[in-house]
Amino acid sequence: MGDPTDRDRSERLHALLLEEPISSLEPAAPVVVTPDATIGEAVRTMKEHRIGCLLVVRGEALVGIVTERDILTKAVGTDVSTETAVGAIMTSDPETLRLEHELVYALNRMSVGGYRHVPLVDTAGRPVGVVSMRNFIDYIVECLASEVLNLPSDPDNLSGRGREGA
Numbered sequence: 001m002g003d004p005t006d007r008d009r010s011e012r013l014h015a016l017l018l019e020e021p022i023s024s025l026e027p028a029a030p031v032v033v034t035p036d037a038t039i040g041e042a043v044r045t046m047k048e049h050r051i052g053c054l055l056v057v058r059g060e061a062l063v064g065i066v067t068e069r070d071i072l073t074k075a076v077g078t079d080v081s082t083e084t085a086v087g088a089i090m091t092s093d094p095e096t097l098r099l100e101h102e103l104v105y106a107l108n109r110m111s112v113g114g115y116r117h118v119p120l121v122d123t124a125g126r127p128v129g130v131v132s133m134r135n136f137i138d139y140i141v142e143c144l145a146s147e148v149l150n151l152p153s154d155p156d157n158l159s160g161r162g163r164e165g166a
Helices: 004-019 039-049 068-074 103-113 133-143 145-149
Strands: 053-058 061-067 117-121 127-132
Touching (some): 103 117, 133 145
Antiparallel strands (some): 053 061
16 A cells, blocks of 8 residues: 555645645746737747746737747748747637636646646736646645655665665
């Protein structure tokens, strides 16, 4: 059945995912563009901010999301120009969540929908953040800090971690 310590860790992580709100991930404020921004502008903005997606807004309303994957799969290697508007390649009306929703809902959207990013909106539908797979990785590392951060640098040289004795 496993070591009680493993079970304790699993139960602790399970409880955190079911009970903690998305806000506990401390998602960054969204970086936004309008649907008429060009793909070239979007790429430059993503590079400048070191992010993998932009939320697309019309006024204050979220109308879409454009990601690195959208650019690679819908523009690069096609006849779509970097001067094309992101509105032509964005995902319109993306699934969203709010900061107060539990973490498990974001994991569900990412797993079932195959998303790497989920836009976060307020009750009026205005973007307030983006939750990413990176947020979850950082969160899990924080929850399991001693187990993750104290590993030997070489996974093939795990001396001292095996069973002792005969």
